[in-house]
Amino acid sequence: MAGNGTGETPAMTLQRIRPGFDVVADHSVAGTMLSMLTPDFAQQPRSASIVVIENGVIDGWNSVPGNLFATQLRALIVQVKSEGRTPVLTGFARQVPNPILDAGKVSLRDNYDLLARSVADATGTEFADWGSVPFQGAPELLDGVHPNKGYSDRLVEQLALTLDKVDPSCSAPAAASAEVTATN
DSSP: OOOOSSSSOHHHHHHHHSTTSEEEEEOOOTTOOHHHHSTTGGGSOOOOSEEEEOTTHHHHHTTOOHHHHHHHHHHHHHHHHHTTOEEEEOOOOOOOOOSSSOHHHHHHHHHHHHHHHHHHHHHTOEEOOGGGSOOOSGGGBSSSSSBOHHHHHHHHHHHHHHHHHHOGGGGSTTOOEEEEEOOO
16 A cells, blocks of 8 residues: 555555545555554554554564464454444455565465454454455566556455445545555
8 A cells, every 4th residue: 555656656546436535644654564553553643434454464474473463453453443443454465476575475475364354354344355356476566565556456446345345435425534554
């Protein structure tokens, strides 16, 4: 969610394809691990009714213990719900082995995506399942890690479909609002 190599960020794409959906804040910062976000997440201001969380794949690449990852993700969800907001987990985009990530690290993505899905299921949180979005390999990535515009747009469309389930008014004028807390 932090970018796609163009001037139109994924949050802007979401706003374009769901013009009635007010993206009130885009907190996405490339390279932010879930473990970096968690300690002060409760103190961060939020105003949207829906909070999109993408963080976690970098934790997987760095072999953060699965139980710690799940605990931290659950803590974010509990915090968002305690505020009367609706959390949405994206799941994780795909990567290919590259100079930044070897094949072993890339393979960890699936395990952590399953962990995120299990936390979503256990907490009654919508899961956008970015892993199900068609992916054609290296040509779809800017650098082996970050989605290019085409792949990014498909991921955002998958997120939009999930947001439509959370709040069917998302595709209508003057619909819900969201904040994006994510990284790519």
